[in-house]
Amino acid sequence: MTRTLFLPTLAVLALAGADAGAADTNARDFFAAPDGTTLGIVYVPVVRADGYRAGGGKVPDTDLRVNALVYRHVWFTDACGTLCTPQFVVPVSDTHVRTPGAAAEQRQRGVGDPMVGATLFFLNDPATRTFSGLNVMVGVPIGAYDRNAPDASAGQNRWQTHAMLNLTRGIGTRWVFEGTLEAQVYGDNKAYFGQTLAQRPLYRLQAFASYDLTPSTYAALRVYHGRGGELKLGGAALSGTRQRYTQAGLELHSWIDRSNQVLAMLGRDVAADNHFQTSQFLLRYVHVY
Numbered sequence: 001m002t003r004t005l006f007l008p009t010l011a012v013l014a015l016a017g018a019d020a021g022a023a024d025t026n027a028r029d030f031f032a033a034p035d036g037t038t039l040g041i042v043y044v045p046v047v048r049a050d051g052y053r054a055g056g057g058k059v060p061d062t063d064l065r066v067n068a069l070v071y072r073h074v075w076f077t078d079a080c081g082t083l084c085t086p087q088f089v090v091p092v093s094d095t096h097v098r099t100p101g102a103a104a105e106q107r108q109r110g111v112g113d114p115m116v117g118a119t120l121f122f123l124n125d126p127a128t129r130t131f132s133g134l135n136v137m138v139g140v141p142i143g144a145y146d147r148n149a150p151d152a153s154a155g156q157n158r159w160q161t162h163a164m165l166n167l168t169r170g171i172g173t174r175w176v177f178e179g180t181l182e183a184q185v186y187g188d189n190k191a192y193f194g195q196t197l198a199q200r201p202l203y204r205l206q207a208f209a210s211y212d213l214t215p216s217t218y219a220a221l222r223v224y225h226g227r228g229g230e231l232k233l234g235g236a237a238l239s240g241t242r243q244r245y246t247q248a249g250l251e252l253h254s255w256i257d258r259s260n261q262v263l264a265m266l267g268r269d270v271a272a273d274n275h276f277q278t279s280q281f282l283l284r285y286v287h288v289y
Contacts, residue, residue, distance in 0.1 A: 129170025
């Protein structure tokens with residue numbers, strides 16, 4: 001049976017993210033740190049959607065609930081000839097989803113696909129808060145996967161690569177503006193209800209404007225726009241699977257001391273087509289070693 005489906009991208013919900021992992025970034029994520037700095041980062045994302053949007057309307061009997069915990073570890077080093085940040089991400093998720101055309105809700109929990117990669121910096125000027133870098137993360141398909149409930153599985157049973165090119169620029173003494181172009185490229189899932197699922201690349205723009213409220217606290221406006229990701233099942237194109245969505249959100253970041261930072265984020269998809277229209281909440285804790 002041909003079905004319209006949802007595929008979790010939980011490497012981040014951090015991503016996610018609900019394209020969570022997607023490799024979602026937060027404001028000032030591309031700020032550099034000195035050689036030898038290490039970050040341990042814990043994300044607690046929550047995603048809710050009371051419906052899948054397609055053709056300008058809500059598809060009946062569809063919903064999504066995701067609760068996740070994600071750990072990210074980042075090393076800053078000059079070993080690449082310029083500053084770079086080898087890193088890995090490990091997600092754990094509990095997902096409930098009813099996709100369009102599904103007879104029942106799917107629910108799965110488990111450890112998702114880890115992601116490994118690095119950011120290579122091209123610009124690194126802390127004095128003017130000007131940075132630019134290319135981040136590439138590869139998802140390794142070893143996470144928990146149930147071929148009978150693939151839309152809710154923590155793992156995706158396919159290789160994936162997320163590439164992000166960022167430019168960050170400080171304006172004046174308090175403002176920072178950022179733009180990131182992202183491409184998500186997917187391998188095939190050869191065990192999707194007994195068939196092979198293929199997906200075209202998904203492209204996204206992530207933009208931030210952040211402002212220093214105090215020397216230790218800043219607020220940020222975030223806007224994401226994504227499109228693409230058409231699907232094929234068993235070699236046949238699935239109509240109505242080209243995603244298009246726009247998300248807006250607010251973030252508040254605060255340094256507790258020189259080694260610890262907390263973040264709270266609220267977001268909402270203000271437009272969605274062939275995509276769950278989601279609301280997102282994120283807590284993040286960063287420890288600097």
